Amino acid sequence: MEKAPRREGVVNEGREYRWVRVTVAILGVLLALAVLLIIRQGVILRRAHLMDQRAALSGFVAKHGPLTADETGVIGPWMTFDYVNALFDLPPDFLKTTFRIQDPSYPKLTLARYASTEGYQESEFMDSLRAAVANYLRQSR
Amino acid sequence: MDSLLSSLLSYLLLYRYAALALAAYVGAVGAPLPVNVMLLALGAFAGQGYFSFWISLLVAASSNTLGDLTGYAITRRWGDAIIRFFRVRRARFFVNLEKELRSDAAITVFITRFAGSLSSVTNLLAGIVKVPFGIFFVNDLIGNIIEPGAWLTVGYVVGSYWNNFSDLSDLIGVTVAIAAILFILVRMQRRFLRKYEAE
Numbered sequence: 122m123e124k125a126p127r128r129e130g131v132v133n134e135g136r137e138y139r140w141v142r143v144t145v146a147i148l149g150v151l152l153a154l155a156v157l158l159i160i161r162q163g164v165i166l167r168r169a170h171l172m173d174q175r176a177a178l179s180g181f182v183a184k185h186g187p188l189t190a191d192e193t194g195v196i197g198p199w200m201t202f203d204y205v206n207a208l209f210d211l212p213p214d215f216l217k218t219t220f221r222i223q224d225p226s227y228p229k230l231t232l233a234r235y236a237s238t239e240g241y242q243e244s245e246f247m248d249s250l251r252a253a254v255a256n257y258l259r260q261s262r
Numbered sequence: 263m264d265s266l267l268s269s270l271l272s273y274l275l276l277y278r279y280a281a282l283a284l285a286a287y288v289g290a291v292g293a294p295l296p297v298n299v300m301l302l303a304l305g306a307f308a309g310q311g312y313f314s315f316w317i318s319l320l321v322a323a324s325s326n327t328l329g330d331l332t333g334y335a336i337t338r339r340w341g342d343a344i345i346r347f348f349r350v351r352r353a354r355f356f357v358n359l360e361k362e363l364r365s366d367a368a369i370t371v372f373i374t375r376f377a378g379s380l381s382s383v384t385n386l387l388a389g390i391v392k393v394p395f396g397i398f399f400v401n402d403l404i405g406n407i408i409e410p411g412a413w414l415t416v417g418y419v420v421g422s423y424w425n426n427f428s429d430l431s432d433l434i435g436v437t438v439a440i441a442a443i444l445f446i447l448v449r450m451q452r453r454f455l456r457k458y459e460a461e
Contacts, residue, residue, distance in 0.1 A: 145444060145447050203275075207311065
């Protein structure tokens with residue numbers, strides 16, 4: 122008589138833990154899928170030579186120098202003017218002069234904010250800015 | 263690039279370490295901010311000389327730790343009231359989860375630093391089950407040095423191609439989260455089986 126309630130408690134707990142086993146099985150499958158996705162992502166990056174150890178080492182210095190005219194595509198509207206100046210090693214007032222920027226916040230001003238304030242179409246402004254930076258770099262280097 | 267990440271990066275460039283500290287703290291408390299991707303970008307900015315790698319690591323690690331301690335402290339202080347309100351202690355699963363978290367507190371806290379949003383959930387649970395402060399703090403701090411350090415380093419090495427690694431960072435966070443939950447559930451299952459065999 123005394124053993125029956127404890128046994129019944131363990132049986133009830135066993136029923137509860139059935140869903141734990143199901144959850145473990147589902148998570149196991151998801152984990153395997155996630156690992157496969159990581160491997161796939163690694164293969165993609167390797168094919169793009171972004172996870173190549175030799176390229177990473179030899180390109181370490183190049184990646185940390187100023188970018189070139191062919192790399193103006195990285196310029197995004199979230200960037201600030203002073204960051205773009207630093208990224209491409211531009212003279213501090215080059216963009217201010219080129220675009221006749223009068224906002225006193227320059228260069229601590231995002232490209233998107235400037236385009237919005239001046240009423241420019243963001244995509245057109247970004248294209249103009251990238252072209253201006255590329256032209257300057259080609260002429261000066 | 264999604265608008266939340268764009269905004270974060272803009273604030274990072276405008277307000278620098280203050281923005282980093284705030285974003286890391288709020289992300290650690292539980293807001294769904296793309297902090298790992300932000301750290302990747304920050305590593306690239308450091309490689310370009312726009313930020314200091316070591317100051318960034320110091321600010322990210324300490325803000326993360328403060329955010330984690332905030333979540334832990336809230337439930338440490340009010341956890342019993344929350345449990346009573348939701349009547350969670352009546353659930354046998356919760357009782358066994360409590361035992362499991364207490365016995366594997368160090369490894370659970372450490373591993374979940376690499377598991378994205380699961381780390382915030384772990385902070386709250388750690389407070390509820392009253393994981394000793396010393397164990398929580400030490401493992402949290404070590405994890406908060408290694409995890410941001412890893413993403414900063416990757417960003418530093420890959421430079422302006424950091425955005426290509428953002429999907430990978432999200433995948434790794436999800437994978438570690440799944441692995442951490444599996445670890446806890448498997449340990450609980452083993453405890454039950456040992457108890458069943460003893461009965």
